[in-house]
Amino acid sequence: MLKHYDISGTDFSVAGEASSNFKVVLKKLGISPDIVRRVSIAMYEAEINTVVHGGGGECDAEVLDGCVKIVFKDDGPGIENVELAMQEGYSTASDTVRELGFGAGMGLPNIKKYTDDMKIETQVGVGTKITLIVNL
Amino acid sequence: MKVSELAAALDLKYVSGAQAQDREISGCYIGDLLSWVMGRALGGNVWITIMSNINIVAVASLTEAACVLLAENVVPDENVIKKAEMQDVIILSSGKTAYELAVKLYDITK
Numbered sequence: 001m002l003k004h005y006d007i008s009g010t011d012f013s014v015a016g017e018a019s020s021n022f023k024v025v026l027k028k029l030g031i032s033p034d035i036v037r038r039v040s041i042a043m044y045e046a047e048i049n050t051v052v053h054g055g056g057g058e059c060d061a062e063v064l065d066g067c068v069k070i071v072f073k074d075d076g077p078g079i080e081n082v083e084l085a086m087q088e089g090y091s092t093a094s095d096t097v098r099e100l101g102f103g104a105g106m107g108l109p110n111i112k113k114y115t116d117d118m119k120i121e122t123q124v125g126v127g128t129k130i131t132l133i134v135n136l
Numbered sequence: 137m138k139v140s141e142l143a144a145a146l147d148l149k150y151v152s153g154a155q156a157q158d159r160e161i162s163g164c165y166i167g168d169l170l171s172w173v174m175g176r177a178l179g180g181n182v183w184i185t186i187m188s189n190i191n192i193v194a195v196a197s198l199t200e201a202a203c204v205l206l207a208e209n210v211v212p213d214e215n216v217i218k219k220a221e222m223q224d225v226i227i228l229s230s231g232k233t234a235y236e237l238a239v240k241l242y243d244i245t246k
Contacts (some may be wrong), residue, residue, distance in 0.1 A: 016194030
């Protein structure tokens with residue numbers, strides 16, 4: 001079961017649609033509420049990052065044997081210093097983004113907190129791919 | 137306690153989701169930074185905030201907060217209300233500050 005989502009990089013009003021949609025899918029599959037909540041939070045953060053930092057991109061979300069796997073890909077500017085980006089409170093978000101309530105520097109830390117595994121592949125000037133795994 | 141009882145006790149106005157007012161509440165979270173709320177609010181919480189943009193709907197829905205309680209007469213745009221209705225997100229509003237609301241909520245649920 002694979003769901004594919006295109007993530008708009010300009011329209012903040014639809015940010016979170018993929019996460020909301022996939023949450024409904026997981027619920028329908030009878031996945032436990034705790035897992036659904038963890039996946040939803042991690043996926044939302046990654047989706048917002050794709051909008052805010054990646055300038056949009058795409059997402060593949062699937063339920064496999066034993067885990068939920070979600071991959072976000074963008075052709076954005078890439079992350080210069082992943083270690084720094086992983087620190088709570090560190091953010092490179094613009095003022096406009098902050099006014100919307102984002103940019104608290106909690107995105108990647110939240111993803112790490114709510115997943116069992118996360119992998120970031122990024123190259124400055126090329127883009128970022130982040131893979132999230134939540135075990136069932 | 138149900139959202140409807142909370143609304144009555146604190147004299148709150150329904151902005152959206154009145155049809156879901158039977159939802160049970162448990163606990164409260166206060167915050168305006170969405171990622172912060174996303175990572176910390178618990179299912180069933182009353183989420184008190186002054187943030188009223190469209191993204192509060194996704195945060196409330198994904199964290200399974202019982203309702204969003206907008207403090208200090210903050211009014212969301214029409215498109216926020218529409219989206220909240222679509223996703224069954226209850227938004228309530230009050231003229232009181234977040235602190236005043238939290239104190240009252242504590243009083244009636246302790």
